[in-house]
Amino acid sequence: MKHLTYFFLLLGMISCSTNEEQPPNVIVIISDDQGYADVGFHGSEEIFTPNIDRIANNGVIFSEGYVSYAVCSPSRAGLITGKYQNRFGYTRNILLAPKDSTMGLPLTEQTLPDVLRKANYKTKAIGKWHLGAHESLVPERRGFDEFFGFIIGGHRYFPEDLTINDLTKARRQMDGYVTKIYDNGKRIDTKKYLTEELSDNAVKFIEDNSDNPFFLYLSYNAPHTPLQATKKDLERNMHIEVEKRRIYAAMVSSMDDGIGLILDKLEEKKITDNTIVIFFSDNGGVEWYNFSDNGVLRGIKGDFFEGGIRVPFTMQWPKKIKPGITYDKPIIALDVFATVASAASAEKYIKNNIDGVDLLPYLTGDKFGLPHEYLYWKNPDKDIDVVRDERYKYLRIKNDEYIFDLKNDISEETNIINSSKPIYDRLKSQFKEWEKGMINPVFLDLGSGKEYNKLHPDRWY
Numbered sequence: 001m002k003h004l005t006y007f008f009l010l011l012g013m014i015s016c017s018t019n020e021e022q023p024p025n026v027i028v029i030i031s032d033d034q035g036y037a038d039v040g041f042h043g044s045e046e047i048f049t050p051n052i053d054r055i056a057n058n059g060v061i062f063s064e065g066y067v068s069y070a071v072c073s074p075s076r077a078g079l080i081t082g083k084y085q086n087r088f089g090y091t092r093n094i095l096l097a098p099k100d101s102t103m104g105l106p107l108t109e110q111t112l113p114d115v116l117r118k119a120n121y122k123t124k125a126i127g128k129w130h131l132g133a134h135e136s137l138v139p140e141r142r143g144f145d146e147f148f149g150f151i152i153g154g155h156r157y158f159p160e161d162l163t164i165n166d167l168t169k170a171r172r173q174m175d176g177y178v179t180k181i182y183d184n185g186k187r188i189d190t191k192k193y194l195t196e197e198l199s200d201n202a203v204k205f206i207e208d209n210s211d212n213p214f215f216l217y218l219s220y221n222a223p224h225t226p227l228q229a230t231k232k233d234l235e236r237n238m239h240i241e242v243e244k245r246r247i248y249a250a251m252v253s254s255m256d257d258g259i260g261l262i263l264d265k266l267e268e269k270k271i272t273d274n275t276i277v278i279f280f281s282d283n284g285g286v287e288w289y290n291f292s293d294n295g296v297l298r299g300i301k302g303d304f305f306e307g308g309i310r311v312p313f314t315m316q317w318p319k320k321i322k323p324g325i326t327y328d329k330p331i332i333a334l335d336v337f338a339t340v341a342s343a344a345s346a347e348k349y350i351k352n353n354i355d356g357v358d359l360l361p362y363l364t365g366d367k368f369g370l371p372h373e374y375l376y377w378k379n380p381d382k383d384i385d386v387v388r389d390e391r392y393k394y395l396r397i398k399n400d401e402y403i404f405d406l407k408n409d410i411s412e413e414t415n416i417i418n419s420s421k422p423i424y425d426r427l428k429s430q431f432k433e434w435e436k437g438m439i440n441p442v443f444l445d446l447g448s449g450k451e452y453n454k455l456h457p458d459r460w461y
Contacts, residue, residue: 022213022274023119023121023213023343023344023345024213024274024275024276024317024319024343024344025210025213025214025215025216025266025271025274025275025276026116026121026214026215026216026275026276026278026340026343026344027202027215027216027218027262027275027276027277027278028079028215028216028217028218028278028336028340029218029219029220029259029262029277029278029279030076030079030127030128030217030218030219030220030279030280030281030282031220031222031223031252031255031279031280031281031282031312032072032128032154032219032220032221032222032223032224032281032282033072033223033224033225033281033282033283033284033285033286033290033292033301034223034252034281034285034292034311034312035281035284035285035287035292035293035294035295036281036284036285036293036294036295036297036306036307036310036311036312037293037294037295037296037297038249038252038285038292038293038312039052039053039056039312040052040053040056041053041056041057041061041312041314042295042312043295044293046239046240046249046293047237047249047252047253048253048256049252049256050256050260051256051257051259051260051263052256052259052279052312052314054259054260054263055259055263055277055279055314055315055316056314056316057323057324058316058318058323059277059314059315059316059317059318059321059323059325060314060315060316060321060325060326060327060363061313061314061325061326061327062313062314062315062327062331063326063327063328064310064328064329064330064331064406065280065310065311065312065313065314065331065332065333066309066310066311066313066330066331066332066333066375067079067280067281067282067283067309067311067332067333068084068085068332068333068334068377069085069091069283069309069377069379070283070284070301070302070303070304070308070309070377070379071093071283071301071302072093072128072130072153072224072282072283073090073092073093073094073130073131073153074090074091074092074093075282075283075333076130076131076219076282077090077105077109077131078090078333078334079112079282079333079334079336079337080105080111080112080113080131080142080217080337081105081109081110081111081112081337081352081354082112082334082335082336082337082338082341082350082354082355082356083109083334083352083353083354083355083356084334084355084376084438086378086380086438086439087355087437087438087439088106088108088109088439088442089106089439089440089441089442089443090105090106090441090442091378091379091380091381091441092381092441092443092444092445092446093153093445093446094130094131094132094153094443094446095173095443095444095445095446095448095449095452096133096151096152096167096170096173096175096176097133097134097452097456097459098133098134098135098151098167098168098170098460098461099134099456099458099459099460099461100134100443100456100459101132101134101136101137102442102443103132103133103134103137103443104131104132104133104134104137104443105131105132105137105142106442107136107137109352110350110351110352111142111143112143112215112336112337112340112341113125113142113143113144113215113217114142114143114349115143115337115341115344115346115349115350116143116215116340116341116344116346117143117145118346118349119213119344119345119346119349120212120213121213121214121215121344122145122209122212122213122214122215123143123144123145123146123214123215123216123217124144124145124146124147124148124205124214124215124216124217125139125144125146125147125148125149125217125219126147126148126149126198126201126202126205126216126217126218126219127148127149127150127198127218127219127220127221128149128150128153128154128155128219128220128221128224129147129149129150129151129152129219130151130152130153130219132151133151133152133167133176138151140184140185144217146184146205147182147183147184148181148182148183148184148198148201149181149182149198149219150176150179150181150182150221151167151176151179151182152173152176152177152179153176153224153446154176154177154221154224154225154226155176155177155178155179155194155221156177156178156194156226156228157193157194157195157221157222157226157228157229157251158193158194158228159189159190159191159192159194161178162178162179162180162181162189162190163178164178164179164180165179165180165187166179166180166182166187167179167461168461169461170460170461171460173446173449177226181194181197193229193230193254194221195220195221195222195251195254195255195258196254196257196258198218198220198258199255199257199258199259199261199262200258200261202216202218202258202261202262203261203262203265206262206265206266206269207265207269210269210271213344215340218262219282220255220258222251222252222254222255223248223251223252223255223290223292224290225289225290227244227247227248227251227290227291228247228251229247229250229251229254230250230254233250233251233253233254234246234247234250236250236253237249237250237253242291244290244291245291247291248290248291248292259279262277263277272318273318273319274317274318274319275317276315276316276317276339276340276343277315277316277317278314278315278336279312279313279314279315280311280312280313280314280333281311281312281313282311283301283302283308283309283311284297284299284300284301284303284306284307284308284309284310284311285300285301285307286300286301286302287300287307288300294306294307296410296411297310297410297411297412298411298412298413299412304377304379304384304386304395304397305395305412306406306410306411306412309377309386313331313333315359317343317360320343320360320363320364321360321363321364325363327362327363329362329370329371329390330370330371330372330375330388330390331357331359331371331372332356332372332375334354334355334356334357335356335357335358335359335371336356337354337356338354338356338357338358338359339356339357339358339359339360341358342358342360343360357371357372359371370390373389373390374387374388374389374427374430374434375387375388376431376434378435378438380440380441381441381445382397382398383396383397383398384396384397384398385431385435386431387427387428387430387431387434388406388427389427390407391405391406391407392404392405392406392420392423392427393406393412393427394423394424394427394428394431401417401424402415402417403415403416403417403420403423403424403427404416
């Protein structure tokens with residue numbers, strides 16, 4: 001009997017040890033062109049996001065959460081590599097060029113799923129890719145075991161609109177918006193509104209992989225244009241009078257529903273506590289175009305005022321992060337790479353120097369101070385330089401220069417440059433030093449299709 005007691009005690013100790021060492025599942029959810037004010041946890045009383053708010057309530061709101069660029073494709077390049085995309089010349093939205101291996105994320109760059117696969121994670125990308133259409137650049141070649149979604153930077157939402165079988169039939173940029181959905185090597189006929197298809201696929205992936213560590217990269221194209229919504233989603237947003245704003249809100253509602261299904265599935269499988277869920281928008285909203293709302297922030301997508309780069313950003317990991325936290329120090333989407341790699345004990349597999357920082361010690365109180373003394377942005381095409389510290393921001397747009405006190409002027413209404421020479425000198429000096437490690441763009445921009453076609457007359461299959 002004594003030996004039997006010792007046996008069960010030992011078994012319990014082994015079981016506890018195994019549970020403690022189990023690496024977390026990771027889900028990164030990105031919305032597309034969502035306004036800073038268009039979530040409940042930022043105070044929206046017009047657009048309701050109860051499920052996105054569940055993440056915020058269960059974990060931490062990053063009140064000064066940034067992305068590394070003000071438009072879609074470069075922002076994603078920074079996220080997935082953990083590096084300022086300027087380091088490898090990725091500062092433009094890409095063209096659809098399925099035969100060009102240089103139009104997208106350079107093969108020199110290691111991705112987060114590359115790292116996690118080495119740590120025995122099952123990896124899947126769902127939704128918008130927008131990091132290259134060449135066969136060497138698609139998700140399955142960049143660290144993902146599986147992919148369900150589309151390659152280009154946007155897509156139509158209703159299945160009847162998807163009339164092109166695949167990119168071999170594409171003859172213009174916007175043909176990518178009407179290709180059939182790609183599902184692990186084959187094109188399929190979808191039956192539902194696209195946001196629902198993406199959510200359902202995410203739920204199935206969790207169902208199928210809940211017993212082993214997984215990384216799910218869920219990149220919704222909602223609420224990016226075209227503005228398209230289902231009748232049921234429109235009907236619950238009838239309190240919004242402006243029609244296009246109502247459609248936008250309905251698109252957010254559908255996405256929020258999907259996030260709710262994902263959170264419910266985690267609970268059903270009893271893996272909520274040890275699953276990291278991160279949500280943010282890839283850049284600010286385009287208020288005049290998709291009828292988003294950046295609230296108190298000045299500027300929109302494409303700008304390097306706060307409205308272009310500061311986004312709704314929240315994260316939960318119940319096992320490690322206390323609920324209901326607001327973290328008010330500047331952080332950036334580059335930090336996702338470092339935070340996740342550290343949580344997965346996969347740092348040893350990182351081969352490139354990265355710019356992101358592991359945020360967890362700052363959230364648990366094991367570290368104090370700032371994750372980043374400075375954050376940087378640079379748009380060489382528009383001749384824009386930006387650097388911010390904990391309080392102040394330097395912005396140069398061609399010949400115009402600004403200093404903003406973001407702690408007291410979040411809306412960037414007052415340029416204090418004339419009374420802030422020491423701050424100006426310090427920030428500008430920091431930027432110039434950082435800039436030395438950046439390179440010029442390595443491919444043509446989305447708006448350069450005619451020029452690209454002249455240089456590449458064989459652009460299409």
